[in-house]
Amino acid sequence: MVAPFNEPIYVTRPLLPDIQIVNSKINDIWESKWLTNNGTQHKKLELELMKYLNVKNISLFNNGTMALLLGLKSLDLKGEVITTPFTFPATVQALDWNGLTPVFCDIDPQTLNIDTCKIEALITEDTSAILGVHVFGNPCDVYEIQKIADKYNLKVIYDGAHTFGTKIDGQPIGSFGDITMFSFHATKLFNTIEGGALVVKDEKLNEKVSLLKNFGLSGPEEVVLSGLNAKMNEVQAGIGVEVLKIVDEERAKRKKIKETYERNLADIPGIRVITNLENEYSSYQYFVIEIDEGIYGRSRDWVHDELKKYNVFTRRYFYPLCSEFEWYKHLESAQPNNLPQAQKSVKQVLSMPYYGELELKSVEKICAILMEIHLGNSGDTPQQKIGSAVL
Numbered sequence: 001m002v003a004p005f006n007e008p009i010y011v012t013r014p015l016l017p018d019i020q021i022v023n024s025k026i027n028d029i030w031e032s033k034w035l036t037n038n039g040t041q042h043k044k045l046e047l048e049l050m051k052y053l054n055v056k057n058i059s060l061f062n063n064g065t066m067a068l069l070l071g072l073k074s075l076d077l078k079g080e081v082i083t084t085p086f087t088f089p090a091t092v093q094a095l096d097w098n099g100l101t102p103v104f105c106d107i108d109p110q111t112l113n114i115d116t117c118k119i120e121a122l123i124t125e126d127t128s129a130i131l132g133v134h135v136f137g138n139p140c141d142v143y144e145i146q147k148i149a150d151k152y153n154l155k156v157i158y159d160g161a162h163t164f165g166t167k168i169d170g171q172p173i174g175s176f177g178d179i180t181m182f183s184f185h186a187t188k189l190f191n192t193i194e195g196g197a198l199v200v201k202d203e204k205l206n207e208k209v210s211l212l213k214n215f216g217l218s219g220p221e222e223v224v225l226s227g228l229n230a231k232m233n234e235v236q237a238g239i240g241v242e243v244l245k246i247v248d249e250e251r252a253k254r255k256k257i258k259e260t261y262e263r264n265l266a267d268i269p270g271i272r273v274i275t276n277l278e279n280e281y282s283s284y285q286y287f288v289i290e291i292d293e294g295i296y297g298r299s300r301d302w303v304h305d306e307l308k309k310y311n312v313f314t315r316r317y318f319y320p321l322c323s324e325f326e327w328y329k330h331l332e333s334a335q336p337n338n339l340p341q342a343q344k345s346v347k348q349v350l351s352m353p354y355y356g357e358l359e360l361k362s363v364e365k366i367c368a369i370l371m372e373i374h375l376g377n378s379g380d381t382p383q384q385k386i387g388s389a390v391l
Ligand SMILES: Cc1ncc(COP(=O)(O)O)c(C=O)c1O
Pocket: 063, 064, 065, 066, 087, 088, 090, 091, 133, 159, 161, 162, 182, 183, 184, 185, 195, 196
């Protein structure tokens, strides 16, 4: 029997700069008496992120949701937007707050991203855009999405909340589509506690986004757009500047953790790793598995609950599907028979503990537990299944 962990193993832990560095940074901000509205830290973070993400512009926000909401607003979209039901609520809530109706498209079984083969059938004369989500850091099929968008004259927006620093064929992920949103929430690889950003391709649109996040103010006494307050403040930005210095080290640690998981999960029947791109510029945001109950012998929900007994806390992320929200249930595209793959995946996917400080021996032990609790067809005893090396 594998013994439970003495301390809880959480699904994630925030990446924290040294507290003395943070104290001294806050001290600087206090002395400057400039706490928000495009201060020194804000400007510095913008410049550094443009370099890091290799993009021509970036607009910082108080969180990713507001960034997406105002990015959509800047495009003056109307009617329907084709998107995925397998995402965090914020994706579709940003549509809702813009008076836009989501049209749910089923997902690809491999990447769990919007299934590009099914997009065209959903386009109507009311369709104005495609909103793709790079789920768990796996990029959407950006080339195919752009082809469809060009054919039907649609805008393309990406929710890239999980793709900090990801590249596709060497190209920065923010260079695809019209707008890409990043989230800098505490649970993300790069964080500003709460925060987010937009990368907007078109220069004019980028200026509009800057107005929208500051009440639509073009000057102290001139309001030209119906904006909101969605600015990132100096403390958030200052912390971001410090987190950026340690993000590559975190990425390297997560790469090792990912490889350890993959090695140790390889022999467990019925478990597939979702986040297993070869791309070395993956964001390493999540480590997510899919449990096939028919082969593993236990359901995802059972595993999620059973792991708690071992002091291991995983997350059914994303769950439930956004198409099941009370206010969308009536939509034709939200009907379960139109979303067979999403319906299947939402019951199988489990986000595993994943953060740089997670020890490799803990990862091995989590995998040993997953081996121990499965009911395979081999007839092995738990001891035979686990082996001894990892305990
Ligand atoms: C896919 C996705 N979109 C949007 C968001 C919202 O981002 P934020 O928490 O920065 O508002 C999240 C949040 O974690 C997310 O996972």
